[in-house]
Amino acid sequence: MLPILIEALATNEAITLLFQTILIFGMLSFLWKTNPYYTVTEQMMIGGRTAVFFLVMLEGIIGVFGDIAAGMVWRIIPVVMGVLFFVGLTRIRWAGRYPNAIITGGGLGVLFGLSLRAQIVDQMASSIMALVTFNPDPISGVIIFVGTILTVSYFLYTYKQEGPLAWTSRIARWFMAISFGNMWAQIIFYRLDGLIACMKIVVQDFLLRLF
Amino acid sequence: MSKILGKLGRIPWWAYYITIFVTVIIPMIFPLGLPLLIEPMTQRYFDVLDTAPAGTIVLYSSTQGFDSEKVTGPITEANLKLLAKNNIKFVYEPWSADGAIYAAVLIDRLNLDETYGLVYGEDYVLMPFLAGMESAMAAGASDFRVAYSQDHFGHPINSLPLMENLYNIDDVDFVIWGYTHCTHIDIAMRQYYTLYGKELITYTSGCASSAAPYFDKGVIGFADAAYGAAQLEILGEIPGSGLKRMDPRTLTILTSVVFVVIANIGYFADRQGRKN
Numbered sequence: 208m209l210p211i212l213i214e215a216l217a218t219n220e221a222i223t224l225l226f227q228t229i230l231i232f233g234m235l236s237f238l239w240k241t242n243p244y245y246t247v248t249e250q251m252m253i254g255g256r257t258a259v260f261f262l263v264m265l266e267g268i269i270g271v272f273g274d275i276a277a278g279m280v281w282r283i284i285p286v287v288m289g290v291l292f293f294v295g296l297t298r299i300r301w302a303g304r305y306p307n308a309i310i311t312g313g314g315l316g317v318l319f320g321l322s323l324r325a326q327i328v329d330q331m332a333s334s335i336m337a338l339v340t341f342n343p344d345p346i347s348g349v350i351i352f353v354g355t356i357l358t359v360s361y362f363l364y365t366y367k368q369e370g371p372l373a374w375t376s377r378i379a380r381w382f383m384a385i386s387f388g389n390m391w392a393q394i395i396f397y398r399l400d401g402l403i404a405c406m407k408i409v410v411q412d413f414l415l416r417l418f
Numbered sequence: 419m420s421k422i423l424g425k426l427g428r429i430p431w432w433a434y435y436i437t438i439f440v441t442v443i444i445p446m447i448f449p450l451g452l453p454l455l456i457e458p459m460t461q462r463y464f465d466v467l468d469t470a471p472a473g474t475i476v477l478y479s480s481t482q483g484f485d486s487e488k489v490t491g492p493i494t495e496a497n498l499k500l501l502a503k504n505n506i507k508f509v510y511e512p513w514s515a516d517g518a519i520y521a522a523v524l525i526d527r528l529n530l531d532e533t534y535g536l537v538y539g540e541d542y543v544l545m546p547f548l549a550g551m552e553s554a555m556a557a558g559a560s561d562f563r564v565a566y567s568q569d570h571f572g573h574p575i576n577s578l579p580l581m582e583n584l585y586n587i588d589d590v591d592f593v594i595w596g597y598t599h600c601t602h603i604d605i606a607m608r609q610y611y612t613l614y615g616k617e618l619i620t621y622t623s624g625c626a627s628s629a630a631p632y633f634d635k636g637v638i639g640f641a642d643a644a645y646g647a648a649q650l651e652i653l654g655e656i657p658g659s660g661l662k663r664m665d666p667r668t669l670t671i672l673t674s675v676v677f678v679v680i681a682n683i684g685y686f687a688d689r690q691g692r693k694n
Contacts, residue, residue, distance in 0.1 A: 263515040321608035397624030404488035
């Protein structure tokens with residue numbers, strides 16, 4: 208048994224798999240309760256990711272200086288903006304507001320008008336068009352249209368939810384419950400996919416090959 | 419009777435966990451070969467890649483990195499294999515700090531250069547990570563050369579043959595959008611479809627319902643995580659890690675459904691018991 212184990216572990220891949228298995232069990236030990244084994248694994252993951260992120264960012268910063276040296280002088284602007292973030296720790300902390308304002312303003316500008324078009328106007332138009340074009344099919348078109356109208360009616364807070372509005376709100380709640388249930392199920396299966404991938408490493412890639 | 423049934427609603431959490439572990443592990447040791455349904459959206463996803471003429475250029479934009487590899491790994495593998503198999507050229511834009519490293523490792527692991535003759539610089543280019551997400555995506559879409567001066571490996575953009583006639587998103591045929599957070603579909607819709615009219619095929623990590631509202635309204639096909647990967651592997655005859663996961667996945671889903679049904683019977687029986 209021991210020689211087989213040593214032989215199996217004598218490759219880089221086997222050592223990686225063993226290490227992965229140890230870490231996976233560490234993470235799963237959280238199901239029992241928070242414990243030192245889990246904490247070590249968790250901190251290793253956070254530390255590892257932070258190190259990778261730091262190195263990638265550092266590479267990016269060095270690249271920007273290379274661009275400036277190569278004649279793309281305008282790239283000094285983001286460098287100055289980046290440096291201004293750190294003056295928040297000094298007396299001239301007011302200057303730190305500029306990069307924040309520019310990033311927030313620029314970010315909003317990039318998405319605001321397009322959000323209205325992509326998520327509201329185009330969606331409304333296509334919901335109505337689905338009734339005419341029967342796309343993807345007549346029943347789906349009607350369900351989408353009715354579901355949209357009723358769900359919007361649920362959020363009409365300027366009227367008391369009574370009479371016909373009480374009924375539409377009740378049906379809207381069903382539509383929303385089904386949608387949220389679907390989303391929740393997908394989140395569970397996302398986690399299950401992760402668990403299956405981890406157990407595949409432990410069972411198929413490591414244990415079954417070892418024994 | 420309702421008292422006995424009511425107890426079903428109080429299944430201990432460890433019973434569910436143990437059952438799930440068993441249903442995950444058993445099919446790994448004894449494969450069952452459970453059937454798999456090909457979804458119309460995934461069929462469309464495959465058709466887009468399969469019918470694209472050789473030499474088609476796509477923008478492969480993705481938020482995934484090593485942290486989401488356990489879930490999106492199979493679908494990324496299937497994607498890369500299909501791109502290489504159909505001789506589709508791609509520019510890979512990562513939106514996770516380790517995204518470019520991840521793509522490089524994956525392409526290397528899949529041995530695409532030897533299997534399909536994929537050549538870096540001619541058939542694909544890996545861009546470096548740019549901070550800023552949506553603002554950076556907008557910059558990249560409007561002008562690759564303004565956003566990137568060099569690729570992930572440090573080669574100047576202008577020295578890469580694939581980038582010779584590629585200046586902005588108008589020069590690519592369509593976009594592949596791989597995302598790991600459910601709301602990220604909106605970003606791609608805004609920056610690629612609404613602004614430039616570029617249609618997307620998209621894959622997700624368990625967020626298929628977030629792409630569904632855009633189906634046929636910018637999104638022309640979508641595939642979901644390992645399940646989508648398994649379907650692509652069947653359609654493209656490129657067996658991979660997606661198919662290997664399907665037995666445990668199907669079995670855990672069935673088990674979870676059984677638990678939900680049992681718990682619901684317990685809930686309603688308990689409520690009935692209280693009424694009586």
